[in-house]
Amino acid sequence: MGPVASAAAGAGRTSVTTGGALMPSRRSTTDVVPLLRGAGLVKAFGGIRALNGVHLAIYAGEIVGLIGPNGSGKTTLFNTLTGFLRPDAGTVHVGGREMTGRKPEEISLAGVARTFQTSRPFRDMTVHDNVLTAALFSRPGGLRRAREHAAEVLAQLDLEPLRARPAGALNLVQRKRLEMARALAMSPRVLLLDEVASGLAPAEVDEMTALIGRIRTEWGVAVCIVEHLMRMVMTLSERIVVLDYGQVIAEGAPRDVVGMDQVIEAYLGRRASAAWRGGGGADCG
Numbered sequence: 624m625g626p627v628a629s630a631a632a633g634a635g636r637t638s639v640t641t642g643g644a645l646m647p648s649r650r651s652t653t654d655v656v657p658l659l660r661g662a663g664l665v666k667a668f669g670g671i672r673a674l675n676g677v678h679l680a681i682y683a684g685e686i687v688g689l690i691g692p693n694g695s696g697k698t699t700l701f702n703t704l705t706g707f708l709r710p711d712a713g714t715v716h717v718g719g720r721e722m723t724g725r726k727p728e729e730i731s732l733a734g735v736a737r738t739f740q741t742s743r744p745f746r747d748m749t750v751h752d753n754v755l756t757a758a759l760f761s762r763p764g765g766l767r768r769a770r771e772h773a774a775e776v777l778a779q780l781d782l783e784p785l786r787a788r789p790a791g792a793l794n795l796v797q798r799k800r801l802e803m804a805r806a807l808a809m810s811p812r813v814l815l816l817d818e819v820a821s822g823l824a825p826a827e828v829d830e831m832t833a834l835i836g837r838i839r840t841e842w843g844v845a846v847c848i849v850e851h852l853m854r855m856v857m858t859l860s861e862r863i864v865v866l867d868y869g870q871v872i873a874e875g876a877p878r879d880v881v882g883m884d885q886v887i888e889a890y891l892g893r894r895a896s897a898a899w900r901g902g903g904g905a906d907c908g
């Protein structure tokens with residue numbers, strides 16, 4: 624593994640600060656076990672090492688931004704953490720329990736939900752039934768509870784008016800919301816979001832940003848977002864992890880990470896870095 628720049632001593636594991644305050648999730652020693660942890664993850668496709676020894680831990684109550692150029696391994700990391708790909712080396716732990724190589728269904732039942740970069744609803748099923756299916760999956764046998772939970776999720780995500788619509792008939796914003804609704808319906812403790820805001824108009828991005836904030840504060844779900852829209856990543860994340868060529872090249876508080884040379888070279892560029900440090904901002908990718 625290459626050198627990892629860290630904005631704070633402890634590489635964000637014990638001393639990440641936001642505006643000078645210690646993150647609540649790190650204050651207590653009972654929270655030291657991360658909800659989700661990948662360690663030393665390696666995944667190769669033919670000659671390409673999409674992941675080359677990646678460590679990523681998500682703790683209760685936090686939002687982590689995962690950024691990096693196209694092809695740097697972000698989606699592959701999500702796929703190995705959620706059982707869609709088996710890592711060639713390394714381990715995956717969910718809440719302290721080793722789950723390396725387990726099936727996606729087992730990992731989601733353990734509390735890790737994710738969205739896909741290209742959404743995959745059941746196109747012929749209604750919005751309601753798509754969400755109900757996901758809710759039922761995490762509550763086998765409990766149709767009444769699952770229905771209540773699905774109704775709650777639909778209301779929270781403003782999908783109630785679309786409940787009877789076939790998923791295949793939704794527009795992009797609606798599909799992204801449905802994708803999140805399906806993930807939330809599984810009552811996760813950790814939610815991995817893969818480019819849920821890409822392709823949205825600025826006002827829709829703001830709504831999505833607010834929604835993700837609410838998912839953390841109101842639902843108590845920890846979130847890891849992969850996103851090229853830096854405005855969103857900077858607004859939401861307490862901690863940013865930067866991938867490049869399948870390796871973590873930097874990690875730390877947002878304002879520190881955007882000023883690091885290796886992040887500027889690999890991803891941000893000078894203009895975006897300066898803008899973010901000056902409080903302005905620009906997007907990448």
Ligand SMILES: Nc1ncnc2c1ncn2[C@@H]1O[C@H](COP(=O)(O)OP(=O)(O)O)[C@@H](O)[C@H]1O
Binds near residue numbers: 691694
């Ligand atoms: N299923 C696959 N088969 C072959 N190569 C893949 C596959 N998935 C990803 N890759 C390759 O792995 C690298 C990382 O891809 P990916 O994880 O999708 O990056 P990101 O999400 O950061 O854009 C890229 O070089 C990509 O072409």
Ligand SMILES: [Mg+2]
Binds near residue numbers: 697698699740
């Ligand atoms: Mg990707």
